[in-house]
Amino acid sequence: xxxxTIGGALFAICTITYFGIQLYIGGTSARMMYEISQVGxxxxxxxxxxxxxxxxxxxxxxxLKEDYVKMAAYNDINASRSVxxxxxxxxxxxxxxxxxxxxxxxxxxxxxxxxxxxAEQECKALLKTFASQCKVTHxxxxxxxxxxxxxxxxxxxxxxxxAPFGEFDPAKKQYFIDLNTILTGNGRSxxxxxxxxxxxxxxxxxxxxxxxxxxxxxxxxEGTCATTSIRIQAQWNEKRxxxxxxxxxxxxxxxxxxxxxxxxxx
Numbered sequence: 001x002x003x004x005t006i007g008g009a010l011f012a013i014c015t016i017t018y019f020g021i022q023l024y025i026g027g028t029s030a031r032m033m034y035e036i037s038q039v040g041x042x043x044x045x046x047x048x049x050x051x052x053x054x055x056x057x058x059x060x061x062x063x064l065k066e067d068y069v070k071m072a073a074y075n076d077i078n079a080s081r082s083v084x085x086x087x088x089x090x091x092x093x094x095x096x097x098x099x100x101x102x103x104x105x106x107x108x109x110x111x112x113x114x115x116x117x118x119a120e121q122e123c124k125a126l127l128k129t130f131a132s133q134c135k136v137t138h139x140x141x142x143x144x145x146x147x148x149x150x151x152x153x154x155x156x157x158x159x160x161x162x163a164p165f166g167e168f169d170p171a172k173k174q175y176f177i178d179l180n181t182i183l184t185g186n187g188r189s190x191x192x193x194x195x196x197x198x199x200x201x202x203x204x205x206x207x208x209x210x211x212x213x214x215x216x217x218x219x220x221x222e223g224t225c226a227t228t229s230i231r232i233q234a235q236w237n238e239k240r241x242x243x244x245x246x247x248x249x250x251x252x253x254x255x256x257x258x259x260x261x262x263x264x265x266x
Contacts, residue, residue, distance in 0.1 A: 046072040051168070053254065056176035067178040071226040071252035074165040077133050077158055083126060085204060085232035087118055087153040088144055088197060088243060094118075094151065104148070111141030111151045119155040125205055126159055130212035130227075133160040146238035150197070163216060166224035166253075174254040178228070181214070183207055183247040195234075195243040203245070204232060211249045222255045 045064055047053060056068040066080075073079035091101055094114045102110040119139035126134045138156035145152070168174055184207075185191040195203045211227055218225040227249060234245035253260075 115139035
């Protein structure tokens with residue numbers, strides 16, 4: 001092959017690469033502009049024209065609040081109501097029959113590959129406690145800090161709750177109320193609790209039931225309630241072979257009483 005042929009081939013490769021990059025950038029930019037335009041418009045209000053609601057928008061453009069949309073689209077699995085939690089599993093429990101433990105250079109790859117399975121198992125736990133629908137929207141895995149045998153996973157699960165949203169009188173003005181609460185410790189100075197590898201799954205299930213119970217209490221008092229989010233933050237302590245965790249939940253409801261905002265936070 002002479003130099004002219006080589007030069008022509010290199011020119012062609014560079015040209016294709018350049019236009020490929022431009023096409024990628026153009027496509028990415030167009031997609032980003034579309035997503036931005038959608039965000040600017042905001043979602044539709046399922047209750048629009050059916051009831052007069054206050055405190056459900058924010059900003060000068062009157063965009064619907066995120067938690068209001070999560071509440072209003074109560075039976076929509078894509079409404080972004082989510083559980084975000086850390087999970088810890090010994091590597092040996094993730095091996096298939098006859099499978100050997102991965103070498104140290106491949107442990108994180110192995111754990112990333114097992115993350116969807118761990119997340120699906122948590123979905124099953126959610127369905128046993130308070131959800132009627134559940135889907136995995138994120139899962140990731142790596143070695144727990146300081147450990148060579150414990151996998152640390154972070155999963156996000158979107159869900160629809162089993163309990164109904166409740167009832168309200170559309171003839172009366174309703175106030176949108178959202179609140180966040182801590183579910184662990186004493187809710188004041190102590191916000192964490194301790195667990196073990198064998199116990200942590202049961203502790204998470206207990207949190208899910210506690211969330212369902214709190215929402216049921218709000219529903220009995222105010223008529224409606226939706227759980228908008230659950231967040232369980234946990235860390236593995238290799239030295240003590242234990243888990244320290246904290247849990248938080250978001251709730252949203254409609255009430256004809258503005259004073260219910262203070263009552264709901266109790």
